[in-house]
Amino acid sequence: MPQTVLITGTGRPYALGFNLVKRYLEHGDRVLASIRRPSEALEALRAQYPDTLHVLTMDIASTASVNAAAEEAAQLTPAIDLIINNATTASADTMKELPDFDLDLIAPAVNVGAVGPIRVLKAFLPLLRASRMGALVVNISSEAGSIGRCYRTFYLDYGTEKAALNMLTMTMRNYFKNDPNLNILCLHPGWIRTNPGNNGAPLDPYEHAETLRLLFEEKRHDKEGPAFITYTGEAYPW
Numbered sequence: 001m002p003q004t005v006l007i008t009g010t011g012r013p014y015a016l017g018f019n020l021v022k023r024y025l026e027h028g029d030r031v032l033a034s035i036r037r038p039s040e041a042l043e044a045l046r047a048q049y050p051d052t053l054h055v056l057t058m059d060i061a062s063t064a065s066v067n068a069a070a071e072e073a074a075q076l077t078p079a080i081d082l083i084i085n086n087a088t089t090a091s092a093d094t095m096k097e098l099p100d101f102d103l104d105l106i107a108p109a110v111n112v113g114a115v116g117p118i119r120v121l122k123a124f125l126p127l128l129r130a131s132r133m134g135a136l137v138v139n140i141s142s143e144a145g146s147i148g149r150c151y152r153t154f155y156l157d158y159g160t161e162k163a164a165l166n167m168l169t170m171t172m173r174n175y176f177k178n179d180p181n182l183n184i185l186c187l188h189p190g191w192i193r194t195n196p197g198n199n200g201a202p203l204d205p206y207e208h209a210e211t212l213r214l215l216f217e218e219k220r221h222d223k224e225g226p227a228f229i230t231y232t233g234e235a236y237p238w
């Protein structure tokens with residue numbers, strides 16, 4: 001049965017969000033793809049899938065913007081079956097260590113990378129609750145958000161926002177524990193070639209998007225298994 005999927009941060013053709021959009025469309029699903037600014041690549045995809053791809057403008061740092069996007073989505077679809085909170089941010093100082101890092105950049109990054117996905121969950125909750133197949137929310141986290149495995153002396157913003165996202169995911173998992181129609185988890189997606197700078201990454205974004213699509217179907221109703229997983233489906237240490 002085709003499903004309706006909302007994916008955030010989908011405007012960059014080489015990145016994970018856009019390739020997830022492509023995979024779901026190819027699979028015959030309906031996709032609500034969110035962006036902050038116009039994307040030529042997404043427009044080309046919309047021309048190819050005029051009936052099943054809807055583009056929403058949404059800044060996940062802004063409650064008003066997320067609420068407006070949720071209202072627009074409710075005009076387009078009666079339900080959402082899957083949300084992939086993929087959008088994230090890192091400041092210009094992300095590779096710097098303490099002496100050179102502007103600490104005032106951490107809170108805005110947490111606002112996007114950790115609070116943003118929960119803003120989306122809250123605003124789109126009525127549509128998730130209307131899912132007939134049982135809705136899943138996947139928060140794309142990172143190994144960089146693992147406190148137990150932390151080895152870096154940089155990523156003060158990115159590591160903190162992903163650790164906070166993991167905490168919020170677990171708190172929401174507890175909150176929805178007795179709701180048979182809603183599941184939530186966070187994922188370390190692996191190291192993917194999502195920007196021209198990380199050509200050394202082993203995973204191709206288009207190929208990997210299909211691995212993740214299949215994994216999410218496996219995990220849709222799994223409320224007892226690990227809440228923070230890798231792309232192989234195994235638990236990742238918090």
Ligand SMILES: NC(=O)c1ccc[n+]([C@@H]2O[C@H](COP(=O)([O-])OP(=O)(O)OC[C@H]3O[C@@H](n4cnc5c(N)ncnc54)[C@H](OP(=O)(O)O)[C@@H]3O)[C@@H](O)[C@H]2O)c1
Pocket residue numbers: 008009010011012014015016017035036037058059060061085086087088089112140141142143188189190191192193194195201
């Ligand atoms: N690539 C990897 O190897 C890797 C490893 C571990 C985890 N991850 C995680 O996987 C996900 C995808 O990674 P990626 O490398 O494909 O990401 P990316 O290229 O950095 O893309 C991030 C997306 O988030 C959007 N975004 C940023 N701030 C936003 C805001 N305030 N509101 C709405 N959208 C916003 C960006 O939009 P604009 O285009 O408008 O800037 C962009 O489309 C991320 O959550 C990342 O942390 C990736």
